[in-house]
Amino acid sequence: MDLGDRVLVERNGISYEGVLMPSLRADHVVIKLKNGYNIGLRAKEIDIKLIEKGQDIKSKQLDRPLKEKPGLPTVSILSTGGTIASKVDYRTGAVTSQFSASEIISAIPELEEIANYRARVIYQILSENMRSEYWSALARAVAEEIQSGAEGVIITHGTDTMMYTAAALSFMLKTPVPVVLVGSQRSSDRPSSDASMNAICAATVATSDIAEVCVVMHGTTNDDYCAIHRGTRVRKMHTSRRDAFQTINQHPLGRVDYLSRKIETILSYRRRGEVELELKERLEPRCALVKYTPGSSPEIIHYYIDKAYRGIVLEGTGLGHVASDWIEGIARAKQENIPVVVTSQCLRGRICDRVYDTGRDMLQAGAIEGGDMLPEVALVKLMWVLANGPGEVGPLMKTPLAGEIALSTPITV
């Protein structure tokens, strides 16, 4: 049997009918079910029968070689895995989730009107397996593409940790061209799939004047527009909705109308060519995010200090608080030169540790106020600041480096 074949699988008396998919594990068979979900089954536990041969993926791939269209800009597509890859494949009839430029364009012909493409597979992973070394390598790949002439870069990415990757690239790259992360929340065999529209809007932004790292995803549950989120301000706020991504504590950078492909910007932004390409991809991975809950033991701070972590982000309550018995741990971290940055589990709004006693004690102990930074973004920023400096960590954490923090937060967001 080949990938793409329709098969019937039986295990423990239960039958599954679906399309044979590539598996990341040699001992597993993956089947895409009718409801659009993939299931993985241990090969040795199942009985598998062919129902119908699928399309020949390889010959299909060769059906439509990419034709260079003169006058269109060149965009690099870097793929890292995730639902968007498998969905695009599904539309083409190809069920491998490693895709080539011709495959994605076969699936979404509108893309051909927007740019010429070149593609590289960087990773083929579920995005929960991303880690800081991969962010650094991805930043290098983006820089290489720009150096070799890409006028825009699209990164396809699983949605689970897209916000972390977007934040990391935002700190690591000063880019003269757009760097757009895009993914999809629904696989393509569901009527509500978002991959096509997201990809088209991403290509539109990749060829625009917005030379920033941003995330382009559905702006509403309708297929009307995609939101353009600044890479340091975006968060996945729903497990499954198509409009799961939201800009927090700011307005989105802008939006792309799906039908007209017009971009409307809301915030000011860095324009194409405004800066030279600059890559600073080092990160200090030994940083921890600690979410405070009532009564939780302050020992956790000492644990990270003892384990030689270099920085800690606290996700406190309200304006940025932890219980009074945590203050001593913060003071010890300060003494051992380990910065402790305070953010809020409210996610929205600003830290202000000057209002109540606890906050003032935290500041006195050496805690650094995270302003209106998202906790996850503060973590990535701390990794970057510790590895790159220059200067003291505290003041740098409070200084906007890539739009991640502001002196005031609009009350209307």
Added chain:
Amino acid sequence: MDLGDRVLVERNGISYEGVLMPSLRADHVVIKLKNGYNIGLRAKEIDIKLIEKGQDIKSKQLDRPLKEKPGLPTVSILSTGGTIASKVDYRTGAVTSQFSASEIISAIPELEEIANYRARVIYQILSENMRSEYWSALARAVAEEIQSGAEGVIITHGTDTMMYTAAALSFMLKTPVPVVLVGSQRSSDRPSSDASMNAICAATVATSDIAEVCVVMHGTTNDDYCAIHRGTRVRKMHTSRRDAFQTINQHPLGRVDYLSRKIETILSYRRRGEVELELKERLEPRCALVKYTPGSSPEIIHYYIDKAYRGIVLEGTGLGHVASDWIEGIARAKQENIPVVVTSQCLRGRICDRVYDTGRDMLQAGAIEGGDMLPEVALVKLMWVLANGPGEVGPLMKTPLAGEIALSTPITV
């Protein structure tokens, strides 16, 4: 000088003018500034001068003894501290944050039209210092009030950890009368203060037919209505906005119109007298909430296992994922009979670990899917289930015990 006096304080060449407030720490002086914020200053570092004598708080308190009005229901007010206490005080001219029933009613005369009150000060703490033992004692106090005839209970509480307390009381109490948590986001000397309206709406709910543990707070930034949130579904979603509290993954239980004091319910609810009072206030405090971030070390699970924790809630990415290298830790916890419950840092939407490989591996290792429970609520529930049972933890965590989890999540919330 006395509390309530207007003073000028100087420290390191900076002057602060404001009203002298009670301090929770003997070595600190607390001043309420014109902008509404309190600052605390170490007594030994400052120079303090009287500008103007304040009102005599004690005699003011005695001005208006509470008169019992026949025909009105009896509501108990239990205070635990937080901004709402200090605000009410400010409106009366009293600046102590310990308030009596007569003080709160002097400040908000509308309350007298709604009920007769009796009041107990349970704690006088900032809510970030709440912990599970305090939740248990508070539940006992609520039960005592109900047993001795309270027809409704109002708990004034700091907003920082109100959601945790509300969840804890929801699991610990089966109540035949309303139990309403209320707080305020802004102190009373700001034009935008929310304490009065929140208190009036809370009293309205406390005398209503809604015999559940709920949170009553501003529903919008206007003074039009308060939302009634079920205690297990509410979350503080902004550090400072008056409408910071939101029901997640459900519609709010209902709302109270401020002017008409009419209650409009949206969900079905438990009615007054429907159940007998039942108190099960034990909790297992050795439970941890661990927020996963990309590349974070799975050692943290082993740390909590080694420290003899009895339960772990993971705040994973997306549909409920952690990196593959965390699976082994989950399996070890399972082996050592330590339940691991999976929730999502998206906050909105449901866990589904059957879609992708990682999730399926997590389930195989013994992880328990947290459905559409908030991570913080899953933590409190796990503490309660471990201490009270009866039965297996896994199935109980997936069973709605106090409206905290549902088999389906409305797509419109």
